[in-house]
Amino acid sequence: MNAPQPTTATMTQQRPAPANGDFTTALKDAGLATLVTFGLSIPILSFRTDQSQANELYLRPRWGLVLVACALVFALRFVLRLYGVRWAAARQVARSRKEAIRTTTEKPRGLAHRLLALAVPVFLGVALAFPLLSYFAAGGLTESRYWVDLGILILTYVMLGWGLNIVVGLAGLLDLGYVAFYAVGAYSYALLSTTFGLSFWICLPVAGILAAFWGILLGFPVLRLRGDYLAIVTLAFGEIIRLVLINWVELTNGGAGITSIPRVSFFGVPFTNEEGGFASLFGLEFSPMHRVIFLYYLILGLALLTNFVTLRLRRLPVGRAWEALREDEIACRSLGINTRNTKLTAFALGAMFGGIAGSFFAVRQGFVSPESFNFLESATILAIVVLGGMGSQVGVAVAAVLMVGGPEMLRNLGFLKAVFGEGFDPNEYRLLLFGLAMVAMMVWRPRGLISHREPSVALGVRKAISGALVKEGHG
Amino acid sequence: MRWLDDPILDMQHLTMRFGGLVAVNDLSFKAARGDITALIGPNGAGKTTVFNCITGFYKPTEGMLSLRHVDGASFLLERLPGHSIAWKAKVARTFQNIRLFSGMTVLENLLVAQHNPLMIASGFTFLGVLGLPSYTKAERAAMDKAKYWLDKTGLLARADDPAGDLPYGAQRRLEIARAMCTEPVLLCLDEPAAGLNPRESHELNELLLSVRKDHATSILLIEHDMSVVMEISDHVVVLDYGTKIADGTPAEVKHDQKVIAAYLGVDDRDVEKVEAEVGV
Ligand SMILES: Nc1ncnc2c1ncn2[C@@H]1O[C@H](COP(=O)(O)OP(=O)(O)OP(=O)(O)O)[C@@H](O)[C@H]1O
Ligand SMILES: [Mg+2]
Numbered sequence: 001m002n003a004p005q006p007t008t009a010t011m012t013q014q015r016p017a018p019a020n021g022d023f024t025t026a027l028k029d030a031g032l033a034t035l036v037t038f039g040l041s042i043p044i045l046s047f048r049t050d051q052s053q054a055n056e057l058y059l060r061p062r063w064g065l066v067l068v069a070c071a072l073v074f075a076l077r078f079v080l081r082l083y084g085v086r087w088a089a090a091r092q093v094a095r096s097r098k099e100a101i102r103t104t105t106e107k108p109r110g111l112a113h114r115l116l117a118l119a120v121p122v123f124l125g126v127a128l129a130f131p132l133l134s135y136f137a138a139g140g141l142t143e144s145r146y147w148v149d150l151g152i153l154i155l156t157y158v159m160l161g162w163g164l165n166i167v168v169g170l171a172g173l174l175d176l177g178y179v180a181f182y183a184v185g186a187y188s189y190a191l192l193s194t195t196f197g198l199s200f201w202i203c204l205p206v207a208g209i210l211a212a213f214w215g216i217l218l219g220f221p222v223l224r225l226r227g228d229y230l231a232i233v234t235l236a237f238g239e240i241i242r243l244v245l246i247n248w249v250e251l252t253n254g255g256a257g258i259t260s261i262p263r264v265s266f267f268g269v270p271f272t273n274e275e276g277g278f279a280s281l282f283g284l285e286f287s288p289m290h291r292v293i294f295l296y297y298l299i300l301g302l303a304l305l306t307n308f309v310t311l312r313l314r315r316l317p318v319g320r321a322w323e324a325l326r327e328d329e330i331a332c333r334s335l336g337i338n339t340r341n342t343k344l345t346a347f348a349l350g351a352m353f354g355g356i357a358g359s360f361f362a363v364r365q366g367f368v369s370p371e372s373f374n375f376l377e378s379a380t381i382l383a384i385v386v387l388g389g390m391g392s393q394v395g396v397a398v399a400a401v402l403m404v405g406g407p408e409m410l411r412n413l414g415f416l417k418a419v420f421g422e423g424f425d426p427n428e429y430r431l432l433l434f435g436l437a438m439v440a441m442m443v444w445r446p447r448g449l450i451s452h453r454e455p456s457v458a459l460g461v462r463k464a465i466s467g468a469l470v471k472e473g474h475g
Numbered sequence: 476m477r478w479l480d481d482p483i484l485d486m487q488h489l490t491m492r493f494g495g496l497v498a499v500n501d502l503s504f505k506a507a508r509g510d511i512t513a514l515i516g517p518n519g520a521g522k523t524t525v526f527n528c529i530t531g532f533y534k535p536t537e538g539m540l541s542l543r544h545v546d547g548a549s550f551l552l553e554r555l556p557g558h559s560i561a562w563k564a565k566v567a568r569t570f571q572n573i574r575l576f577s578g579m580t581v582l583e584n585l586l587v588a589q590h591n592p593l594m595i596a597s598g599f600t601f602l603g604v605l606g607l608p609s610y611t612k613a614e615r616a617a618m619d620k621a622k623y624w625l626d627k628t629g630l631l632a633r634a635d636d637p638a639g640d641l642p643y644g645a646q647r648r649l650e651i652a653r654a655m656c657t658e659p660v661l662l663c664l665d666e667p668a669a670g671l672n673p674r675e676s677h678e679l680n681e682l683l684l685s686v687r688k689d690h691a692t693s694i695l696l697i698e699h700d701m702s703v704v705m706e707i708s709d710h711v712v713v714l715d716y717g718t719k720i721a722d723g724t725p726a727e728v729k730h731d732q733k734v735i736a737a738y739l740g741v742d743d744r745d746v747e748k749v750e751a752e753v754g755v
Pocket of ligand 2: 571
C-alpha cells in the first residue's frame with residue numbers, strides 16, 4: 001500500500017504486521033481479560049445470598065454463571081483483538097482521507113447543521129403544545145398529569161442547565177456546587193412565604209437576588225482559585241449549604257424540611273374549587289390540573305427567560321468577556337478586563353437563575369427538605385451541561401430531555417418483560433445504562449452533543465467554529 | 476540623548492528575583508515618547524520578565540516604573556492592579572507565545588479588546604440588554620475600529636474565521652491589532668517577528684513604523700531578529716543575565732564590545748580573537 005498521505009503511511013506502519021503474531025497476542029490478551037473477569041466475578045457473581053424456608057440466609061454458588069461470563073469475555077475479547085484492530089485501522093485511514101478532502105473543499109454545512117436550524121422551532125413548538133399533546137395522548141385532563149409533571153421536571157432541569165451553562169459553558173468556571181443556589185432559592189421562598197406570608201410573585205425575584213448575593217459572597221474568596229481547586233471549593237460550598245440546612249433547625253426545621261408552603265396562584269387568583277377561584281373566574285369546571293398546567297407554562301416561561309437573557313448577554317461586551325475569559329485569562333487581563341469582576345458577574349447571574357428555579361421547585365412541591373439538594377443534583381446538572389456541549393443552548397436542552405426524560409422512559413419499557421422474563425425491571429438498570437451512555441458519549445462526542453460555537457457577531461456570514469478550537473476553560 | 480528629555484517610560488532600579496534567581500538586576504532605562512525602543516539580549520536574559528513587570532503580571536521585587544502621558548498624567552505601574560495598567564495607564568502588550576482567543580473569531584478578538592469602553596456604553600450591561608441606540612452606536616464604532624485594524628494588518632478577508640485557524644504570521648499580526656484596539660500609548664511587543672518569513676518580517680516593520688507615525692503610540696520591542704531591530708528601532712537597550720550592558724542608538728550598540736561578547740557567549744577580552752575566528 002503506497003498511500004499518498006503521510007498519515008496513511010504512518011498508519012500502515014503502525015499496524016501489527018504478521019498475522020501469526022496477531023493470533024498469539026490476541027490469545028494472550030483474551031486470556032488476560034478472562035482472568036480479570038474471573039477475579040471480578042468471585043465477589044460479584046459467584047455466590048448469591050438466598051433465604052431458605054426457615055428464613056435463614058445461605059450462599060448459593062453460581063459457578064456456571066461465572067463460567068459463562070468468562071467464556072463470553074474470552075470470545076469477545078479475542079474476536080475484538082483479532083478483527084477489531086484491523087477494522088479500526090481501516091476506519092482511521094478512511095476517515096483521514098475523508099478529512100483531507102473536506103479541508104480542501106470549503107467546509108460544507110453538514111446535515112447536523114441543517115437539523116440544528118430546524119431543532120429550535122420544533123422544540124419550541126413541542127414545548128408550547130406539550131400539555132395539549134399529552135391531553136390528547138393520555139385521553140383526558142387528569143390522565144395527562146404524569147406527562148405534564150414529567151414536562152415540568154424536564155423544564156426545571158433545562159432551566160438549571162441553562163443557568164449553569166453561563167458559569168461553566170460561557171465563563172469556563174467549573175462549579176460543582178450549583179445546587180447550593182437552587183437550595184438558597186427554594187428555602188428563600190419557603191421561609192419568606194411561611195413566615196411573612198409573602199406571595200410567590202414577590203418571592204420569585206427576591207429568591208433570585210438572594211441566590212445571586214450568595215453567589216457573589218462565595219465568588220469573592222473562591223474565584224482566585226482555578227481549575228480543580230475551584231471545583232473542589234464549590235463542591236464543598238454545596239455541601240456546607242446542605243449541612244447548614246440540616247443543622248440550623250430553628251430556621252429551617254432541619255431534616256424534616258418545611259411543609260405546607262403556599263401554592264402558586266394565577267397572578268393572585270388561587271387555584272381552588274371555590275367562588276373567586278381560577279376555575280370559577282374563567283367559567284371552567286374545576287380540575288387540579290389547571291394548577292399543574294399553569295406551573296408547566298410558568299417554568300417554560302422562566303426557562304425561556306434564562307435562555308433569552310443568556311443569548312442577549314452573549315452579544316454584549318460582558319458575554320464576550322466571559323468567553324474570552326474561558327479562552328485565555330491572561331490575555332484578558334492584558335487587555336484591561338477586570339477578570340475578577342467578570343467572573344463574579346457570571347457566577348452571580350448563574351446563581352440567580354438557579355435561585356429562581358429553586359423557588360419554582362418549592363412552589364411546585366409545596367415542601368422542601370435538604371434531601372433534595374444533594375451532590376447528585378449538582379452532578380446531574382453539570383452532566384447536562386457537559387453532555388449538551390458546553391456553551392450550546394440547544395445542546396443543553398436536548399441533554400436535559402435525554403438525562404431526565406430518558407430514565408423516566410425506562411419505566412415504560414414493560415414489553416421487555418416479555419423478553420427477559422417476569423422478574424425483569426428495566427428501572428433497575430437505569431444507572432447501568434446511564435454509565436454506558438456516558439462512555440459512549442466520551443468515545444464518540446467528547447465535546448458534547450453540540451460542540452461547535454456560534455460567533456456572537458460577524459461582518460459577513462456567521463460561520464460555526466469547530467469545537468476543537470474552542471477551549472473549555474480551566475478556572 | 477533624546478530619550479532622557481521626555482521619556483514615556485522611566486524605569487528605575489528594577490529588580491526581579493525568583494527565589495535565589497535574579498532575573499532582572501537593578502535595571503534602569505528611559506524610553507522616549509514616540510520612539511521604538513528595542514530590548515535585546517541572549518536567551519534567558521530577563522527581557523520577558525521586564526515586560527511582565529511593566530504590564531503588571533509580576534510585582535517587581537524592587538524598583539519604580541513610571542509612565543507619563545502627554546497630558547501630564549503619570550502612573551506608577553508597579554502599584555496598579557493588572558487590568559488598570561491596560562485600561563488606565565494605556566499599556567498594551569503581546570506575548571512571546573501567542574495568546575489569542577482561538578475559539579473566537581478574528582473580529583470578536585478585536586471587540587474583546589474594546590471591552591471597557593463598550594462596557595461603559597452598554598451601561599454596564601443594563602442598558603445594553605434593552606438594546607438602546609446609544610449602545611448600538613458604540614458597537615458600530617467598535618466594529619469600525621476593528622475593521623480599520625483588520626485592514627491595516629491584512630486580515631479583513633478573514634474577519635469571520637476563528638483566530639485559531641489563522642496561519643502563524645497572521646496570528647502574530649492579529650495579536651498586534653488586538654493590542655492596538657485598546658488605544659495604547661505604549662505598546663510592548665514580545666518577539667513579534669519570531670517565526671515570520673523575510674517577507675512577513677518586512678511587512679511587520681512597515682506596520683510598526685506606521686503604528687508609531689499615525690497613532691502616537693510608543694513601542695517597546697523585544698526581538699532576536701537583528702534585521703528588524705537595526706532597521707526600525709531608535710534606541711536599543713541590551714540585557715545580559717538581567718543586567719543592562721549597553722544602552723544607545725542601534726549603531727552604537729552594534730559595535731559595543733560587551734554586546735558582541737554577550738551574544739557570542741565569550742569573555743570581553745576574547746572578543747577580537749573569536750570574531751576573527753568566525754569571520755565577523
Ligand atoms: N515565573 C518565574 N519563576 C521562576 N523563574 C522565572 C520566572 N519567569 C522567568 N524566570 C527566569 O528568569 C530568567 C529570565 O527569563 P525571561 O523569560 O525573562 O528571559 P528572556 O530574556 O525573555 O528569554 P527568551 O529570549 O528566551 O525569551 C530565566 O532564567 C527564567 O527561567
Ligand atoms: Mg522571552
